Amino acid sequence: CFINWKGVYGGRKSRGACKGMEEGLSGMSKVKICGLTEIREAEIVNQYSADYAGMVLFYPKSRRNLTIGKAKEIITVLSSNIKKVAVVVSPTVEQIKNCKEAGFDYIQIHGICTKEVLYQSELPVFLAINIGNGGIGEVMGHQKIIGYTLDGKVPGNGETFDWKLVKSFNRQGKLFMLAGGLTPENVAESIHILKPDIVDVSSGVEYKNGKGKDPEKISQFIREVRKREEIGGKERWNGIMENLAGNMYQNH
Numbered sequence: 001c002f003i004n005w006k007g008v009y010g011g012r013k014s015r016g017a018c019k020g021m022e023e024g025l026s027g028m029s030k031v032k033i034c035g036l037t038e039i040r041e042a043e044i045v046n047q048y049s050a051d052y053a054g055m056v057l058f059y060p061k062s063r064r065n066l067t068i069g070k071a072k073e074i075i076t077v078l079s080s081n082i083k084k085v086a087v088v089v090s091p092t093v094e095q096i097k098n099c100k101e102a103g104f105d106y107i108q109i110h111g112i113c114t115k116e117v118l119y120q121s122e123l124p125v126f127l128a129i130n131i132g133n134g135g136i137g138e139v140m141g142h143q144k145i146i147g148y149t150l151d152g153k154v155p156g157n158g159e160t161f162d163w164k165l166v167k168s169f170n171r172q173g174k175l176f177m178l179a180g181g182l183t184p185e186n187v188a189e190s191i192h193i194l195k196p197d198i199v200d201v202s203s204g205v206e207y208k209n210g211k212g213k214d215p216e217k218i219s220q221f222i223r224e225v226r227k228r229e230e231i232g233g234k235e236r237w238n239g240i241m242e243n244l245a246g247n248m249y250q251n252h
Contacts, residue, residue, distance in 0.1 A: 028229045029191050031222050032177065033213070034087060035064040035202035041213045042077040048215075048222045052198065053078055054085040054108065058095050063210070064202070068102050075103045085126065093120045108149055108177075118144045126177055130154070131161040147175025149200060158203035160186070163193050184220040188228040199225060 033045050034054030045053050055071045056064045066074075075084050083106060086099035090111035099107050100122050108126040109117070118125060124146035132153050148171060152161045160181030169176070178190055179200035187199055203210065205217040 029196055029225055030198045031225050032085065032198050032200040033202075033205065033218060033221075034085070034179075034200055035206075036074055036213070037064050037066060037070075038212065039074060039077050042074045044213060044215045044218055045082060046077070046079045048219050049079075050082060050218075050222060052083045052085050052106075052200075054087045054200070054202070056087045057099065058091060059089045068098055071104075072102050086123075091117060093117055096121045096123070099123060106146070110151075113140065115142075118142050126175070128179075131165055131180070141172055145174060147171075147177055147197065149177040149179055150196075151200075152180030163190065167194065182221075184217055184224050187221060188224050191225065191228045 030051035032052035032054055033041075033050045034056075036042055036045065036053055036055050042053065053074075055066050055074060056062045057066055057068065057071060059065050071086070078084060084104045085106045085108050086102070086104040087108045088095060088099070088110070090113075091099075091107075091109060093116060096107060096117055097120070104123060106126055107121060107123045108128060110128040110130070113125070113127055121144055125142075125144050126147045126149045127140060127145050128149040128151050130151050130153050148169075150161075150166055150169065152159045158181050175197045176194075177198040177200050178194055178196035179202075181204065182190060182199055182201045183204035187201070187204075190196070190199065201221055205213055205221050207214045
C-alpha cells in the first residue's frame with residue numbers, strides 16, 4: 001500500500017496490510033454547526049462543508065428554538081453529506097418520533113433522558129452531559145447511545161468549562177462530542193488537548209449581537225479545525241513511520 005500523512009491508499013489485495021496504518025491515521029475531528037434558524041444559515045453550512053448541522057426543537061426558552069415545520073425547511077436545503085441533529089431537552093416519546101419523521105439523522109438529548117425514550121427512539125442518540133465544577137458523574141450507558149456530548153454547565157450560553165476535568169473521560173467506545181464555548185480562537189487547542197471526535201459550536205460562530213450565524217466565523221472555525229487535522233495527521237504519520245522503522249530494525 002501507499003501511505004502519506006493524509007491517508008492510506010491501496011488496491012483490494014493490500015487492504016488487509018493497510019488496515020492498521022489506516023486506523024493509525026484516523027481520529028480526525030468533525031465539525032457540527034449547531035443552532036441553525038434560517039435557510040441562509042443552511043446554505044452557509046453547505047458552502048463550508050460542515051459535517052453535522054444541529055437545530056433546537058421543543059424548547060421555547062432558547063432563542064434558537066424552531067418549529068418542526070421550520071426545521072423541515074432547513075433540512076431540505078442542507079446537503080445530503082451533512083448529518084442533521086435534532087437538539088432537544090428532556091424529550092417525550094412523541095417528540096422523538098416527530099424528529100425522525102422530520103428527516104433528522106441523530107438526536108442530541110439534554111436534561112432528562114428516560115429509558116422509555118431510548119427504547120422508543122429510532123434515531124441514534126448523543127447524550128449530553130453538563131460539566132460542573134465536580135467534573136463527570138455516573139454516565140448512562142445504552143446501545144442506542146452513539147456518543148456523548150460534553151457541554152458547559154449551562155448549555156447554549158457560550159461558556160467553556162475546565163477541559164482538564166474530562167481528560168480521563170471514559171467514552172465507553174462511543175463518539176465524543178465537545179461543546180461549550182468553542183470559538184475559532186480556541187477550537188484548535190481543544191482538539192489538541194482532548195482529541196474529540198466532533199467539535200460542536202453555536203454561539204461561537206454567531207454575530208456579536210447574537211442574531212444569526214456569521215459566515216466569516218463559520219469559515220474560520222472550520223478552517224482552524226481542518227488545519228489542526230493536518231497537524232494531527234502529520235503527527236500520527238510520524239508516529240507510524242517511527243514504528244515501521246523500529247519493526248524493520250528488529251526484524252533485521
